[in-house]
Amino acid sequence: PASGKLLSALTTCGPGESWLVEPTKLDKSGQLWTPGVRDGVAAGSEFHLTEYFGPILGLMTARTLDEAIGMVNAIDYGLTSGLHSLSSGEIERWLDTVDGGNLYVNRGTTGAIVQRQPFGGWKKSSVGAGAKAGGPNYLFGLGSWVDAETRARGADVTVERVQALIAALPDFDTVTVSGQAWLTRAARFDEVTWHNEFGAARDVSNVGVERNVFRYRRFPEPVIVRFSDGAEPTEFLRVLLAAFRAGNIPLVSASAWLENKIVRSLGELGVSVEIQTEHEWREDLGRREKELSGRRIRLVGGSPAAIMMATGGRPDLAIWSGPVVTAGRIEMLPFLREQAVSITAHRFGTPNHLTDDIEMGLLS
Known part of the structure; x- marks a missing residue:
């Protein structure tokens, strides 16, 4: 009742x-x-x-579209949202700024179909890693991954922070020559992955009278990256390379195990690093538990169960704790959000081109 x-x-x-x-x-x-x-x-x-x-x-x-968007974004949830408009400018503005995992234009906001409109929300409308049901990443969270050797060359690195971190690798005492090569290779693979997957928007259904676009948005808050006792600095740096390529400047908590030269280099790149023991780290999370709503943590070493205990097991805190791998297809996911956009591309049965020129992907 x-x-x-x-x-x-x-x-x-x-x-x-x-x-x-x-x-x-x-x-x-x-x-x-x-x-x-x-x-x-x-x-x-x-x-x-x-x-x-x-x-x-x-x-x-609401008196204006921006005021209406503000009303939508003010709530703690972000499952679906819809707009009816015949203005391409209004539609583009709304698509760029509204918070929601599934967006609908000039149609109803229910009836999501697997693959055509993969389903899942943002903020408190998401539990865990937030991979959409019926989407390309759903199975990633249902297993674990190990690194696989590859000889592919990848592509030239284009992001300045990634370039700067790669250039600094020879200065780090705890990163071997083979580790430097592995990190450089991973950064080059990230470029390929970005252009082929994360930076692109695609409509795999190709219905014609309805655009069904799956795309990625940058996670709006700094992801918390924890480097724990006994973890490999090379793996930690791999995670940061993925974060930088995805456009996220993370907050770092690190044990004293992390080399001072790495800490200084990250500071020069605008990354805040706080040195904490495991106990201090968990206590800090416990004190800030309410502030962690909708946030994300990438663990490099350490226990995810201990973090869940420290934060009260809140479902809207996503924790990634799997092995660190070369594949940017895995490592960039914590720093991005998925979004499905469904747009009616006809007017009473007559096809229109109202949204043909709206860019859906992440360009940089």
Whole structure:
């Protein structure tokens, strides 16, 4: 039966709100209710910011598109969002700025189809690594990966931070010559992966009258990278190369095991490094547990179970702890978010080209 916040939403209007369609309880137990629609929901109100799993809808009014986008992005969740517009400029603006794992333009916001619209949200609408069901990365989180030797050359490195870190490798005492070669090779592979996968947007369904684009967005917060006692500095640097290529400047917590020359070089690249013991690291996470909502951690060594215990096992904190590998297809995932965009490409059955010129991919 309806209880708590849902019961309140079904029975009580907030300040300035009124019922357009008032819900009615249909049985004594309170398990069946008719749908309800309320008007006058204000930005920042309880109804605006609360997620309700029940037949209740609130209407809000925005004076501009940017104001409406701000209302959407203000909530802690980001599963689906939709826009109806015949303005290419409005559509492009909305696609660039709204927070949501599945976006819909000029169509309904339900009925996602596997592969055509891989399904999964952002922020608190995501649990764990956030790979979309029916998407190309879903199986990655269901197993573990080990490094595989390859002789492919990759492509020239184009990102300045990656270039600078590669150039500094010979100065590090704890990185061997073979380690330098491995890291350079990984950075070159990242370039290929970026251009073939993460930097591109693709419509594998090719329906014609509906654009169904799968793409990646940069994770908006610094990912926390932890270098633990006994971990290999080469593996830690590999993770940072992936972060830099994906456009993320991580926050680093490292044990005293990390070489001072590496710490100084990272500081010159704008990366904050805090030296902490394992105990200090876990205590720090525990103190900041509420601040970690929707954040991501990449562990290099250490125990993911200990981190889960320290943070209360919160489901909206994603932890990557697998072996570090050469493949950027794996290592760049913690620094990116997946997004599926579905756009109706016809008007009452007549094909249109309203969004043909909108660039969907990450260009740099």
